[in-house]
Amino acid sequence: MSADKVTKQQLRAVQEQRLHDFLQREDAEEIANSLYSRLYSDPDYLNSQTIGITLSMPGELDTAPIIDQAHHNGKRIAIPRTLPHRQMAFVLLEPDTELVKTAFGTTEPTSGEIVDKADLEMLIVPGLAFSKNHYRVGYGGGFYDRYLADFAGESLALVLPPQLFEVPTWPVESHDILMDKIIY
Structure with missing residues (x-):
């Protein structure tokens, strides 16, 4: 690791703040709305019928507008549920989906129809830092890198200005999975 690189743990603490x-x-909502608009006109979004996305937590880009727009566009939305061994599955978000807040602070479905990974056409991936060459630093659990390792759909991230780096300032590891696309 070069001297100018920070550890992912150090980066996470700085990035959260x-x-x-x-x-x-004051302009955060306007910038977020611009990201949403670019997503809604993206050809991969337009061609996807089933999209995986998280239910955002405070301190993250709000995913509720994306979920609402996707439903309005007749798309199916699936949200993650964590499983043992740092695995996850995506569950179809329906009006009657029961949700619970986890020990990690995320909101997850407790039941519902699991969407086969092959049926997810797009996965909107959360994270704390993204480089213009599509590397990402998540929250440290490795759930998304494991899920993306054999994901055939389009992985995409919506990146706010403080999340964007020209190149990684963190160590890139062999298990880090590149995003297919970032919108910033």
């Missing part, structure tokens, strides 16, 4: 501070800005 940077993202929190950014979301307090």
Whole structure:
């Protein structure tokens, strides 16, 4: 690791604060709306019928507008449920889907129809840092890298200004999975 690289753990701590501070800005909503608009006109989004996405937590880009728009566009939305051994499955989000807050602070479905990975055409991936060459730093659990390892659909991230780096300033590891596309 070169001297100018920070550890992912160090980066996560800094990025959580940077993202929190950014979301307090007056123009944060306008910038988020611009990202949403670019997503809604993206050919991969337009051609996807089943999309995986998280239910955002405070301090993250709000995913509720994306979910609402996708439903309005007749798309199926699936949200993640964590499983043992740092695995996850995506469950169809229906009006009667029961949700619970986990020990990690995420909101997950407790039941519902699991969507086969092959049926997810797009996965909108969360994270704390993204480089323009499509590397990502998540929250440290490795759930998404494991899921993406054999994911055949399109992986995409919506990236707010404080999350964007020209190149990784963190160590890139062999298990890190590149995003197919980032919108910033």
